[in-house]
Amino acid sequence: MKKNKSNDERLRDLLRGDVPDVERDFFEGRLRHKLDRVDACRPARGWARWLPGGLAAAVLLVCHRQAWEGVLALSRWVVEVVGWLGLFGSLDVRWVLAGGLAVVCGVLAYPLAKRWL
Amino acid sequence: MNSLNDTVLVGRAALGDRRAFDALVSRHALPLRRYLLRLTGDPPLADDLAQETFIKAYCRIGTFGGLAGFRTWLFRIGYNAFCSHRRGEHEAAELDDSLPAAEGADPDTAHDVQAALARLRTEERSALLLHYMEDFPVAKVAAIMHMPVGTVKSHLKRGRDKLETFLKQNGYEKE
Known part of the structure; x- marks a missing residue:
């Protein structure tokens, strides 16, 4: 749409008028308070999202032999690949399992860490 | 923080940086409140809708795709908030x-x-x-x-x- 500059500017000035930025501090303060409350609810939502899945996986590993054997097989495969690449000569399955556990704990702890850092 | 453009601030806010979002609020609060004030003619209602708009934007900032520009996206949320309010009070349309x-x-x-x-x-x-x-x-x-x-x-x-x-x-x- 082609705009007629002078008429449009006149209309813009008229519409904007001198609407003042009234109570800006009050507005932003009230908003900040509401956003704080939103933030306070967020970590709980993060945990709620991660925790059930993490617990289900842990229960599955403990109770289901095949799942545990699958994890062991995956760890052995990682050890083989690492050995084939010639890295970490002393790496064994226990280290891979410990590393995997550390990664899982890190992912689960991330929402909490984000809250405190 | 105020010298950064909207795209950078939105990126930081999406990563949880509250100061970045506060800078976006400072930058866009006046135009949004002015628009809603002229649209509704009711200063307290306009401010309530503007607050609702910013809270929705904060909660959904991770979903902002960046195609339309933050200002357009924000005004779209504001217009939707106004329409929802209007539907709730149809006699005040x-x-x-x-x-x-x-x-x-x-x-x-x-x-x-x-x-x-x-x-x-x-x-x-x-x-x-x-x-x-x-x-x-x-x-x-x-x-x-x-x-x-x-x-x-x-x-x-x-x-x-x-x-x-x-x-x-x-x-x-x-x-």
């Missing part, structure tokens, strides 16, 4: 002459402008405010109001004609 003028403004002019805007249909008023007052191009007005560009142009034409007629009748002749 159209404004009337008794709407309060903007507090602190020149009372006569503010009242005339608000009275003129009150004569427009909501879609005409919104399109006119977004295009002429907030300088959004027609395509962005269409994106904010979920309408085809042609429909927005029609609303602009009709709205502007009505506004000019009313203002001329009230002594706002072209200088």
